[in-house]
Amino acid sequence: MSERYSRQMLLPEVGASGQERLRRSAVLVVGAGGLGCAVLSYLGAAGVGKLVIVDHDGIEESNLHRQPLYRMSDLGRPKAATARAALLASNPELEIEVLAERLTPANARWLLPRANVAVDAADSFAVTYILSDECQRVNKPLVSASVLGVAGYVGAFCGSAPSYRAVFPEMPRQAGSCAQSGVLGTAVGVMGTLEAHLTLALLLDLSPSVLGQLITVDLRTLRFGGFAFANASEPEGMPLAFIAPSEVTSADIVIDLRTLSEAPVSPLAGAVRLGVQEIEQRVQHFPPEPRIVLCCRSGLRAWRAGRALERQGHSNLALIAFGE
Secondary structure (H helix, E strand, O other), X not given: OOHHHHHHHOOOOOHXXXXXXXXXXXXXXXXXXXXXXXXXXXXXXXXXXXXXXXXOOEXXXXXXXXXXXXXXXXXXXXXXXXXXXXXXXXXXXXXXXXXXXXXXXXXXXXXXHHOOEEEEOOOOXXXXXXXXXXXXXXXXXXEEEEEEEOEEEEEEEEOOOXXXXXXXXXXXXXXXXXXXXXXXXXXXXXXXXXXXXXXXHXXXXXXXXXXXXXXXXXXXXXXXXXXXXXXXXXXXXXOOOEOOHHHOOOOOEEEEOOOOOOOOOOOOOOXXXXXXXXXXXXXXXXXXXXXXXXXXXXXXXXHHHHHHHHXXXXXXXXXXEXXX
């Protein structure tokens, strides 16, 4: 076994058998930004044998204060491939696959069965629900975190624990972003490092299990909190689930909730253009039978519109988050 891991192998929680277990493990990491850089750095340094990185984005100068895998010379390059190169330069023993795409329900279905643990580092509510739904379906653990400003949370869901939906059955009506609200790089690093720690705990099967635990951190007041949710109940009824644009059929009623200034042309042919307020106010009525597919940028407006249509008696609904 490599001298590289000698210090952690001294721990009774790891040892030679634990290190071999890490070497034989595979982790899916969705997002190679602020959270993902910390997750990937520590999982790679710990000797997790295979990492699969999913990220569609490119590197911008505004990323560098919280994404230390990247350099000025990397500006404009894809994050997933650049992160792979940086990780291999530090630890050439790793096996790293990259997918420079958005995570969708379609690619999640073939990515997750090959991983022991999935890590949500994408800072996207749509991605979190997509990962949680698929992890719940295939019985895989999910580590998910969110951070904004100087506070955040991290939790371990699915597997033998309740899903993300059991703890957070509703999306917020609106959500801030790093670009809009700001974020301190160290706060992102702390939360990403906690994600890596929970992932290692799952791979090493440490006891007591971290599954069903959520940790909250406020780095302005230096307060740590959290709660256990192992007994949380899954929501009843059909979930408002996200689908990939490729899964839309000609029989669907498609509603694009974005404004014309956001998206002058909808990528889905025949889409009706409505605002979420118009659906909430029942400006237009829809027949009960065909599936209604609601689309927006982040998924938040689609969720709101879906809940409004449920209150109006519709149950055959699906959501799409197009992203930026």
